[in-house]
Amino acid sequence: MANSKIWTIINHEYLKRVKSKGFIIGTLIGPLSFILFFAIIIAVSMSMGESSKKLAILDNTNILADNLIKANKDIYFKVNKSEAELSKEVLADNLDGFVVLNKEALDNAKVTVYTKGGGGLGFINQLENDLDKVLREYRMAETKVDKTLLARINLNVKLETKKINESGKTEKDNAEGMSFVGYILGFAIYILTFLYGSFVSRGVIEEKVNRIMEILASSVTPFEMMIGKVVGIGFVGLTQVAVWMVMLFGVMAVATPLVMTFDKSFNKAEIQKIENLQQMNKMPMQSGNQAMSPQAKSFIENIPKISIWVGVAFVFYFFMGYFFYASLFAAIGSAVDTEQDAAQLQLPITLPIILTITTMPQIMGQPDSTFSIFMSLFPFSSPITMITRVAATSVPLWQIAASVIILLTSTVGAIWFAAKIYRVGILMTGKKPTFKDLLKWAKSN
Amino acid sequence: MNIVEIKNVTKFFGDYKASNDISLAIPKGIIHGLLGPNGAGKTTLIRMITNIYMPDQGEILVFGEKINRDHQNQIGYLPEERGLYKKMNVIDQLVYFGQLKGMSKKDAQAKAVFWLTRLEAKDFVNKKVQDLSKGMSQKVQFIAAVLHNPELMILDEPFSGFDPINSELFIEIILDLKKSGKTIILSTHQMHQVEQMCDEISLINKGRVILAGNVREIKKSFVKNNLNIEFEGNFQDVNIGNNLVIISKSEGKAKLKITNPALKPNEIIALLTDKLQLTKFEIVEPSINEIFIESVKNSQN
Numbered sequence: 001m002a003n004s005k006i007w008t009i010i011n012h013e014y015l016k017r018v019k020s021k022g023f024i025i026g027t028l029i030g031p032l033s034f035i036l037f038f039a040i041i042i043a044v045s046m047s048m049g050e051s052s053k054k055l056a057i058l059d060n061t062n063i064l065a066d067n068l069i070k071a072n073k074d075i076y077f078k079v080n081k082s083e084a085e086l087s088k089e090v091l092a093d094n095l096d097g098f099v100v101l102n103k104e105a106l107d108n109a110k111v112t113v114y115t116k117g118g119g120g121l122g123f124i125n126q127l128e129n130d131l132d133k134v135l136r137e138y139r140m141a142e143t144k145v146d147k148t149l150l151a152r153i154n155l156n157v158k159l160e161t162k163k164i165n166e167s168g169k170t171e172k173d174n175a176e177g178m179s180f181v182g183y184i185l186g187f188a189i190y191i192l193t194f195l196y197g198s199f200v201s202r203g204v205i206e207e208k209v210n211r212i213m214e215i216l217a218s219s220v221t222p223f224e225m226m227i228g229k230v231v232g233i234g235f236v237g238l239t240q241v242a243v244w245m246v247m248l249f250g251v252m253a254v255a256t257p258l259v260m261t262f263d264k265s266f267n268k269a270e271i272q273k274i275e276n277l278q279q280m281n282k283m284p285m286q287s288g289n290q291a292m293s294p295q296a297k298s299f300i301e302n303i304p305k306i307s308i309w310v311g312v313a314f315v316f317y318f319f320m321g322y323f324f325y326a327s328l329f330a331a332i333g334s335a336v337d338t339e340q341d342a343a344q345l346q347l348p349i350t351l352p353i354i355l356t357i358t359t360m361p362q363i364m365g366q367p368d369s370t371f372s373i374f375m376s377l378f379p380f381s382s383p384i385t386m387i388t389r390v391a392a393t394s395v396p397l398w399q400i401a402a403s404v405i406i407l408l409t410s411t412v413g414a415i416w417f418a419a420k421i422y423r424v425g426i427l428m429t430g431k432k433p434t435f436k437d438l439l440k441w442a443k444s445n
Numbered sequence: 446m447n448i449v450e451i452k453n454v455t456k457f458f459g460d461y462k463a464s465n466d467i468s469l470a471i472p473k474g475i476i477h478g479l480l481g482p483n484g485a486g487k488t489t490l491i492r493m494i495t496n497i498y499m500p501d502q503g504e505i506l507v508f509g510e511k512i513n514r515d516h517q518n519q520i521g522y523l524p525e526e527r528g529l530y531k532k533m534n535v536i537d538q539l540v541y542f543g544q545l546k547g548m549s550k551k552d553a554q555a556k557a558v559f560w561l562t563r564l565e566a567k568d569f570v571n572k573k574v575q576d577l578s579k580g581m582s583q584k585v586q587f588i589a590a591v592l593h594n595p596e597l598m599i600l601d602e603p604f605s606g607f608d609p610i611n612s613e614l615f616i617e618i619i620l621d622l623k624k625s626g627k628t629i630i631l632s633t634h635q636m637h638q639v640e641q642m643c644d645e646i647s648l649i650n651k652g653r654v655i656l657a658g659n660v661r662e663i664k665k666s667f668v669k670n671n672l673n674i675e676f677e678g679n680f681q682d683v684n685i686g687n688n689l690v691i692i693s694k695s696e697g698k699a700k701l702k703i704t705n706p707a708l709k710p711n712e713i714i715a716l717l718t719d720k721l722q723l724t725k726f727e728i729v730e731p732s733i734n735e736i737f738i739e740s741v742k743n744s745q746n
Contacts, residue, residue, distance in 0.1 A: 004547075005544075005545060005547070008541070008544045008545060009545070012541050016533070207528075210528045210529065210530065210531060211524070211526040211527060211528025212528040212529065212530060213528070214492075214497070214522070214524040214526065214528070215522065215524065215528065215542060215589060216545065217492075217495075217497045218495040218496070218497055218517060218520065218522040218524075219517055219518075219542070219545040219546050220517075220545055221514060427492075427497070
């Protein structure tokens with residue numbers, strides 16, 4: 001009897017939302033805005049070092065300017081004007097600044113740049129790096145260092161990481177790619193928890209404002225009401241995630257063969273050669289993959305192989321994290337009459353989530369540090385951080401077990417705590433409660 | 446059998462006693478008027494009968510058993526503060542509320558259509574609540590309270606927002622429900638409807654029952670001290686002294702209260718005819734409205 005009422009509520013909350021236009025649009029637009037968001041982050045971080053500024057080079061040495069322009073011709077250009085003239089142009093905003101290269105630059109690497117002030121750290125760094133390189137090359141050339149030696153000295157390290165698996169073989173370890181995948185998954189849980197948590201509190205406020213609570217309370221218990229709403233909306237979230245996963249696999253399923261076909265058509269001649277060779281040597285025909293060009297092969301290798309366990313962990317931590325936070329959101333929704341009032345009371349809950357997301361770069365960078373381990377056990381942050389670690393590194397089993405147990409226990413505790421507030425809150429109107437009032441309600445019988 | 450039995454119930458909100466040692470018994474098949482000024486504690490009492498609140502002291506029996514959540518399916522409640530999901534259509538909404546009262550989807554659907562037809566609102570089946578007029582959404586709200594055919598119905602101000610025609614329709618329906626053996630608790634400030642419909646009343650003030658019983662008997666127990674007169678002449682000329690108090694007065698008509706119980710009707714007539722030409726003289730029993738006002742005033746002291 002009681003269970004059937006909870007199912008009635010779950011059904012109602014689920015269908016009401018899944019059938020709505022907002023859900024359908026959100027499901028379609030969600031991934032696009034997510035991709036756009038990360039594309040912007042990547043684009044911004046890649047353009048960090050670049051400066052769109054224009055700098056005039058006043059070269060009194062007649063040696064360095066050409067090399068500097070070679071280093072970055074978008075920024076630097078040579079002029080033949082006096083410092084006074086250039087100063088005027090800077091003040092008139094025709095020029096961002098100018099660099100004066102004197103003999104001092106050659107002797108003890110001292111260079112002066114004139115600007116209107118400011119310009120940011122990125123721009124200074126860029127100029128410094130470029131000058132460093134040009135001046136170093138000059139000094140090397142001056143001391144007659146061999147060109148090939150110079151090239152060898154300037155060689156950057158290209159580190160290839162190999163992961164040892166249990167069968168003793170090594171495979172390509174995509175540490176960078178995987179920690180990025182972890183970041184995206186953690187970020188997705190963060191967004192989804194927030195989004196669906198606020199759906200829950202908004203739903204509760206709607207029922208309060210529209211005075212539906214009293215009818216509901218005369219039909220079902222507050223606990224059934226709350227659980228029904230939280231689970232119903234949670235299923236909406238799962239549905240959305242499932243649709244997105246299908247979309248993702250669909251895109252991957254289409255993209256991989258697409259890369260291969262394009263690759264093949266570009267390298268038809270090459271493949272022909274290889275096939276002829278194989279025929280001549282009477283080698284057994286090998287799979288089509290072997291016939292791929294090295295570029296295509298590395299492209300496919302570079303798609304991080306996401307294990308099924310990462311998927312399982314994602315669904316688990318999403319659902320638990322959602323339950324943990326959504327029940328608290330429900331409690332706060334029950335206590336207030338407007339969403340503005342809710343926003344204030346939500347601070348103690350939203351703060352830990354926001355703090356967690358700001359520490360994500362550290363967790364991504366050092367997934368095995370003590371701090372990362374702590375964050376992946378602490379229930380307020382574990383739903384977001386553990387998924388990042390699971391994707392980025394091999395987390396010891398005991399840590400996963402501990403995190404699951406702590407999160408499960410805390411979620412049960414959060415639901416219990418929220419239900420006590422909810423029971424009092426839903427029929428309270430008028431006075432705006434404080435966080436202290438909520439604690440008092442939770443203590444009352 | 447008493448459908449509702451309230452035994453020494455007290456309910457606190459903080460230090461405030463919203464219900465103070467309330468005892469009340471409501472037998473089957475009657476309409477019981479639950480009266481009282483605003484803030485008297487009626488809603489708190491109703492919420493305890495609907496198992497929304499638990500009493501802090503005392504106990505509440507419904508259908509002869511200590512109240513528990515399973516009884517909620519046999520109780521229908523029309524709260525004073527009306528509420529519906531604005532964006533849902535009428536039929537889905539009613540089916541949902543019916544299911545929450547333990548009905549099957551099919552049954553709820555059939556009953557919803559039956560009631561919409563009976564309330565002359567069948568055209569609104571697929572309309573959204575936000576597109577309904579106030580009277581129409583009141584009808585939907587009423588159906589939500591009776592859809593599951595409850596034995597006990599609690600109707601809080603059921604006539605507010607209705608025009609006289611719809612009010613008549615609802616009075617008829619409520620009386621029909623009573624005829625079919627249902628028990629109804631009616632909370633309202635419309636005293637003429639209490640006179641018209643209620644078999645019993647209880648009057649609550651400041652969390653206490655200050656008056657309870659059969660409407661006829663309560664009226665009889667109050668002294669007949671109401672006087673209606675019609676006259677020619679100027680009422681101002683009459684020296685009423687401490688014997689009479691004017692309740693209302695208009696051209697050629699007055700409602701008076703006899704404040705001197707020792708005064709005989711003949712003496713009153715003599716007092717009035719001294720200055721006026723009487724065309725009507727009638728001593729009547731007090732209305733529920735007057736009993737309400739008088740009792741509340743007395744309990745205040």
